[in-house]
Amino acid sequence: MSNHQDAHIVIDKKQSIFSKILEIIAGSFASIIGVLAGAGLLKALLSVLTMIGWLSSESGTYIVLSAAGSAVFYFLPIFLGISIAIKLGANGYVGGVIGAALLTPGITQLVEEGVTTIDFLGLPVLLADYSSTVFPIFIAMFVYAGLDKILKKVIYKDIQMFINPMISLLILVPLTMLVFGPLGTLLGEGLGSVINFLSVKSGLLAGAVLGSTWTFLTIAGLHWTVIPLAIANLATGPDPIIAMAAAAPFAQIGIGLAVLMRTRDKDLKAIAVSGIVPGALAGTTEAINYGIILRYRKTMIYVIIASAIGGAINGTLGVVMNDFVLPSVLAIPAFSPIGQFVIGVTVAFALGFLFTFVFGYENKNQKRIDHFIQVSSETIRSPLKGKVISLTEFKDPLFASERVGKGIVIVPETGDVYSPVDGVISTLFPTKHAIGITSNDGAEILIYIGVDTVKLNGEHFKAHIKQGDKVKQGDLLLQFDIERMKALGYQTTSPIVITNTEKYLDIEPTTNTTVDLKEELLRMTV
Structure with missing residues (x-):
């Protein structure tokens, strides 16, 4: 197998089919969600400028900026075709x-002229x-991906570079227009209709359910399976899904702000700020979700109630999203x-803030339990090899x-991470870019892979353990x-820190400029 093939993420065979599908959907959207959100914000800005009369929708300036905001959505089958194929290990x-074939002028002009069917080798092709769209290309x-694997096995290697793409296009483009396109369109319209029906019949119930569960869908990475439905809705009109789910990130921001105002812990304040600012400006609240809500279980109740009420209000009042955005101010x-x-969203924010500020975020015995955790002097071995x-x-x-916390940083030479201690996996982030381990001697160790690698949403990572495992x-x-991540522009420089630093008298890092696996990395004394 070539290095290029090795670069693709490997899906654990022990996973269920449903889990595999979720992972593929999440990975496929993760690489383009940033540009989708950015383009959506640009379209929202244009809406504001035209609404207040600063820009005419017929002006050249508007036309150019509108093209910039609309391009990624119009050509979404192309971008998804690239990202899904790469995720599945095929040629992006x-x-x-294949996605572009659905959007060529010869096809789109016939659709605009009202032509509904054409002939392909005697078979009727339904035009649309x-x-x-999302589902046809998926x-x-x-x-x-299945065809590509077969072709790699049966086609002579020296001619695969041009024969495999030719055969794939020859088979897949007609099949997509004959079968997958109509089927995917029907699936997307059906799912969208069900959600729209529920929101019309009982916007209150639909909004409450979607709002209350959105935080946990996001934490688990399952929100990626809902976002395609919202984008599919936008292809034919406004979308109610994200409008109802939007209550959740605003409730999370409210919780983060209350924690910021209540706590005296500098580390916790930093976590809160690192979630509030990007949450308010860009709709990304991972720091609050993983750093506060998962850590302080009382806040889970607050976010459920606040998001359910805010979502129910939006659902009842018939709020919709007109352009795809990540909900933010x-x-x-x-x-x-x-x-x-x-x-x-204001009600959701206010309730999240008030619940947390008035009732607190810690369990009554949490501080006392933390206080009595015993630690011992120990040596942490290196989980990585590198500088x-x-x-x-x-x-x-x-x-x-x-x-x-105090610690050290390794610039890794390889992408293998080993346990530095005997202990328990206390945290495995859903994005797999960070692991928390509690050693048998009480050290709380965070291994954080790379810079901004949370944006990969787990792509190019493979976990061999799960939360709660003894190691x-x-x-x-x-x-x-490591090579694929570098090619995508991500730094793989990885800090290893002791998050309960305050329990140690001294934490002494190695003085070596390089370290091998299992060599002494940190020495802690009490």
Whole structure:
């Protein structure tokens, strides 16, 4: 197998089919969600500028900026064709061409002229507008990935470069137009109709359910299975899904703000700020979800209640999303009616804040339990092989300032991560970029792979353990595709920190400039 093939993420055969599908959907959207959200914000800005009369929808400026905001949505089958094919280990460019075939002028012009069917070798092809669609290309890419594996086995290696793409296009483009396109369109319209029906019949119930569960769907990565439904809805009109789910991130921001105001813990304040700011500006609240809500279980109750009420308000008032955005303060113009949307999310924010500020976020005995945790002097072995640098030189100021804890940074040579101690996996982030281990001697160790690798949403990572597993020093914990991540522009520099630093008299890092696996990395004394 070539290095190129090795670069693709490996799906554990022990996973259920449903889990595999979820992983593929999540990985496929993770690589383009940023540009989708950015383009959506641009479209929302244009809506505001035209609404207040600063820009005419007929002006050249508007036309150019509208093209910038709309392009990724119109050509979504192409971008998804590329990302899904790569995720499945096939040729991304072939996947993109299959998506592009649905949008060529010869097809789109016939649709605009009202032509509903054409003939292909005597078979009727149902024509449709596939711009902004999701499901047809997903189905086509699953079939293409299977075909590509077969072709790699049966076609002579020296001619695969051009024969495999030719055969794939020859088979997949007609199949997509004959079968996958109509089937995917029907599936998307059906699911969208069900959700729209529920929101019409009982917007209160639909909003409450979606709002209350959205935080946990996000934490588990399952929200990626809902986002395609919202995008599919936008292909034919406004979307009510994200409008109802939007209550959750605003409730999370409210909880984060209350924790920021209540706590005296500098580390916790830093976590809260790192969630509030990007949450309010861009709709990304991972720091609050993973750093506060999962850590302080009382806040789970608060976010469920606040999000359910806010979602129910938006559902009852018929709020919809007109352009795809990640819900945030800056994205408010993408929703309508704006006034009703503001009411719903403001209620969610206020309730999340008030519950947390008034009733607190810690269990009554949490501080007492933390106080009596006993630690012993111990030595932490290196989980990675590579160059050693000081934590203060790390790019992320949250780590460099030692607010997360004292430790050290390794620039890894390989993508294999081993357990540095005997202990228990206390945390495995859903994005797999970070692992928390509690050693048998009480050390709380965080292994954080790379810079901004949370944005990969688990792609190019493979976990060999799960949360709660007992591990021995030297056990393989995680593998990450170091070459692929570097090719995508991600730094793999990885801090290893002791998050309960305050319990130690001294934490002394190695003085070596390089470290091998299992060599002494940190020495802690009490």
